[in-house]
Every structure is written in structure tokens, then in C-alpha cells.
Amino acid sequence: MKKLVLIPIFLLLVQLTVSAQPGYTPSGENLQNREWFQEAKFGMFIHWGIYSVMAGGGDFGIAEWIMNQKEIPIDAYENLSNLFNPVEFDAAEWVKVARDAGMNYITITSKHHDGFAMYDSKVSDWDIAERTPYGRDVLKLLKEECDKQGIKLFFYYSQLDWHHPDYYPRGRTGQGYTGRPESGNWDAYIDYMNAQLTELLTNYGEIGGIWFDGMWDQWEADWQLDETYALIHRLQPGALIGSNHHRMPFPGEDFQMFERDLPGENSMGFNQGGISDLPLEMCETMNGSWGYNIKDRRFKSTTQLIQTMVKAAGYGANFLLNNGPMPNGNLQPENIDTLKVIGKWLDKYGETYYGTTRGPVPPRDWGATTRKGKTVYVHIMDYGDESLFLPGLTDKIASATLFDDQSKIKYTQNEMGTIITVPFDRRNDIDTIVVIALK
Ligand code: JFZ
Numbered sequence: 001m002k003k004l005v006l007i008p009i010f011l012l013l014v015q016l017t018v019s020a021q022p023g024y025t026p027s028g029e030n031l032q033n034r035e036w037f038q039e040a041k042f043g044m045f046i047h048w049g050i051y052s053v054m055a056g057g058g059d060f061g062i063a064e065w066i067m068n069q070k071e072i073p074i075d076a077y078e079n080l081s082n083l084f085n086p087v088e089f090d091a092a093e094w095v096k097v098a099r100d101a102g103m104n105y106i107t108i109t110s111k112h113h114d115g116f117a118m119y120d121s122k123v124s125d126w127d128i129a130e131r132t133p134y135g136r137d138v139l140k141l142l143k144e145e146c147d148k149q150g151i152k153l154f155f156y157y158s159q160l161d162w163h164h165p166d167y168y169p170r171g172r173t174g175q176g177y178t179g180r181p182e183s184g185n186w187d188a189y190i191d192y193m194n195a196q197l198t199e200l201l202t203n204y205g206e207i208g209g210i211w212f213d214g215m216w217d218q219w220e221a222d223w224q225l226d227e228t229y230a231l232i233h234r235l236q237p238g239a240l241i242g243s244n245h246h247r248m249p250f251p252g253e254d255f256q257m258f259e260r261d262l263p264g265e266n267s268m269g270f271n272q273g274g275i276s277d278l279p280l281e282m283c284e285t286m287n288g289s290w291g292y293n294i295k296d297r298r299f300k301s302t303t304q305l306i307q308t309m310v311k312a313a314g315y316g317a318n319f320l321l322n323n324g325p326m327p328n329g330n331l332q333p334e335n336i337d338t339l340k341v342i343g344k345w346l347d348k349y350g351e352t353y354y355g356t357t358r359g360p361v362p363p364r365d366w367g368a369t370t371r372k373g374k375t376v377y378v379h380i381m382d383y384g385d386e387s388l389f390l391p392g393l394t395d396k397i398a399s400a401t402l403f404d405d406q407s408k409i410k411y412t413q414n415e416m417g418t419i420i421t422v423p424f425d426r427r428n429d430i431d432t433i434v435v436i437a438l439k
Pocket of ligand 1 (some may be wrong): 064065213216244259270283290
């Protein structure tokens with residue numbers, strides 16, 4: 001009884017502190033884009049900023065966080081912008097790499113926690129156009145290419161800001177070392193953020209959506225999400241809003257994201273929320289860093305990345321795979337190689353991935369299932385036995401075949417589920433796929 005009373009009060013409190021966009025009903029366009037998003041499945045995340053010049057500063061776990069981790073004051077940090085001159089940057093090449101990898105959208109940092117706008121912002125001079133020798137609006141260049149090559153562009157936007165004086169009161173990060181006065185006008189900061197978002201939603205044509213990050217810096221703050229979310233949906237009703245706050249989505253958000261964890265898992269320690277009914281997206285790094293870090297050579301194997309991508313699909317979740325381009329404007333060669341392999345895999349096996357929803361059996365250590373209409377794809381990745389039990393798969397089966405060579409796969413069914421038998425000599429190293437056609 002007590003619980004029943006407590007839960008609504010608790011929810012009410014959460015609603016009061018984070019008011020979000022109450023009564024939000026997504027437009028028809030927005031719902032269509034959610035469907036598009038779920039079919040798009042695979043995207044490229046890009047962390048690129050003046051911090052890329054520091055390349056991690058010789059540390060292992062630092063990249064876009066270097067200002068905060070090394071406590072670099074604003075006046076010193078600002079020098080970095082003078083060194084950011086990505087003369088090798090070729091938007092067409094980036095988009096082509098994404099396309100060839102089988103990706104259907106790109107999500108790029110428009111402003112990370114250092115507050116630096118990677119586009120020509122008129123409400124700030126802390127931006128690429130005014131502070132770097134390069135001087136060009138890379139978001140504009142990228143958007144033009146995305147339009148040409150038929151790929152959608154999303155903007156990552158950090159609500160947390162280590163540079164803006166009005167980001168005050170401060171949260172857990174960007175404290176004293178920055179050299180900002182210990183005062184500021186929070187409402188003015190929110191206005192500034194809304195003005196920048198207005199620029200991003202009006203000067204770049206139709207964009208896929210906004211990928212927010214940084215609320216976790218201070219939960220007590222009055223983020224005024226209601227205004228910001230309503231603004232975005234007014235400017236572009238189809239734009240999808242997501243936020244990396246690691247909680248259940250707030251009203252006004254259109255998709256739910258999971259950082260470096262499969263939905264529902266929490267190996268990183270920050271994915272506390274449950275899984276909502278919204279479209280899902282998991283983001284992942286290629287090594288252990290988001291921004292460029294020369295010391296981080298722990299590149300994940302292509303096998304590992306493909307398996308994670310497929311497991312995410314087993315939850316119905318998109319896979320947003322990160323690149324930390326170099327300060328000269330090139331993507332990291334290791335990342336390009338990896339993406340080529342993933343692209344090849346998708347050329348061959350894409351049918352079992354694109355256009356699927358989560359399968360009847362949730363992802364397990366052995367692998368995952370995906371589904372398209374009356375077809376179930378069983379992805380066996382790591383399983384030490386020849387016979388595999390698929391609990392709950394009781395729909396009558398018309399046929400079971402191995403994707404690789406269309407050979408028949410033995411199965412038996414009872415009221416508990418289905419057992420399929422896949423001999424070891426017919427397995428492949430990455431993902432052995434059994435195609436089950438249901439009656
Ligand atoms: C955030 C960013 O801080 C990071 O730089 C990167 O952009 C990633 C995709 O998103 O990661 C987080 C999110 C939450 C916390 C820390 C890092 N947190 O709750 O402490």
C-alpha cells in the first residue's frame with residue numbers, strides 16, 4: 001500500500017524539477033521520422049573540436065574532457081582555437097566513409113562541454129568562424145554533403161558549458177579553475193542556449209534532430225526543458241530530440257539513448273533508467289575515447305563491434321558508432337579500416353539487420369534475435385554447444401536455414417520453445433545466422 005502512494009509522489013517531484021515539455025504530442029512528421037530512425041539503424045557519431053588538437057595530452061582516458069581534467073583556465077584554453085586548422089577536412093570523404101559503412105545518419109558535436117561552437121554562431125564569438133585560422137563552418141560543409149549523399153545530420157549539443165560565464169551556478173564540473181567570476185545569470189545562459197539551438201535549427205535546412213548531453217552535471221538546475229523542447233519542435237516538428245541524461249525519457253523527447261551499454265545494461269555505471277517505448281539508440285566508441293586520443297590504442301575488434309551492433313538490434317536499438325577525427329581534418333585511419341569491414345559485413349548480412357525489429361528472444365551472452373515480419377533471424381555469436389534453446393519461440397516454423405549457404409538447419413519445437421542445432425563446422429567467427437521462417 002505504502003509503495004502505491006509513494007511512487008506517484010516521487011514521480012510528481014521528478015516532474016516538478018524537470019518539467020520537460022508537458023502534454024507533448026509528436027507531430028505526424030515526427031512520428032514518421034521516428035520510423036525512419038528505427039529503419040536507419042546505424043549512424044556515425046563524431047566528436048570533433050579544438051580539444052582534438054591536444055590529442056588526449058598524453059593521457060589515456062582524456063580527449064574532449066581535457067580542459068576540465070587538466071584544469072586548464074579559459075584564457076589558456078582559448079589558445080587552442082588558434083591551432084585548429086583542419087586543412088585536410090573533406091566533408092564529402094567523411095560522408096562517403098559513413099555511407100560505405102552502411103550508416104544512414106551522422107551525429108556531430110556542434111558544441112561540446114568546452115562551449116566552443118563548431119559552426120558560425122552569431123550569438124557568440126567563441127566559435128570556429130571567428131576563432132580559428134580555418135574560419136569555415138564545418139557543420140554547413142558537412143550538411144551540404146549529407147544532403148548530396150542522402151544521409152541525415154543530427155547535432156550533438158552540450159547543455160553543460162565550461163566556458164560561458166552565465167553557466168552559473170556551476171555543476172559538478174567546470175568549477176573554480178576556469179577563471180570565471182563566481183556569479184552569473186542562469187536565465188541568460190538558457191536564452192543563449194536557445195538562441196544557438198535556433199541557429200542550428202534554422203540555418204542548416206532540415207536536420208535529423210538534437211542529441212543533448214550534460215544535464216547530469218547538475219540535476220538541481222532549472223533547465224527549462226519545456227521551453228527548449230517546445231522551441232525545437234516548433235522550429236522543426238520533425239526533428240527528433242534525445243538526451244544523454246541516463247534516465248527514463250522526459251516528455252518532449254523522441255528517442256532514448258544508452259551510452260556505451262546495451263539497453264538495460266549498466267556496465268559503465270551511469271545507465272540507471274529502464275527501457276522506454278520510444279525508439280532506442282546505443283552509442284559506442286571505437287577505442288575507449290570519444291575525441292581524438294593518440295595514446296588510446298585499445299581499438300575494439302571489428303568482430304566485437306559488429307556483435308554489439310547486432311545485439312543492440314536485438315533490443316530494437318540503433319547503433320551510433322563514434323569517430324574522433326584528427327585535428328588536421330582526417331578521420332583516424334584505424335577507424336576507416338574498421339568501418340570498411342563493418343560495411344562489407346552489412347553488404348552481405350544487412351537483410352538480417354536493416355528493417356528488423358527486436359526479435360522474440362532477448363539478447364543473451366550467446367547472441368541475439370532480430371525479426372522482420374514472419375522471419376526471425378537468430379544470430380549465434382558465442383555458443384559452446386551445437387543445440388540452442390530459444391525459449392518462447394512457439395510459433396510454428398515453416399523452415400530453418402543457415403544464412404551463409406541456405407542449408408537446412410535441424411529444429412524441434414515444444415510448448416516451451418524451439419531448439420535449433422547448428423553444427424560447429426557450419427559456424428562462422430562473427431555471427432552465424434539462422435533464418436527461421438514462421439508459418
Ligand atoms: C558524455 C560526454 O561527457 C562525453 O564527453 C561524450 O560526449 C559522451 C557521448 O557523452 O558522457 C558522459 C555522460 C554522463 C557522465 C559522464 C560522461 N556522467 O554522468 O558523469
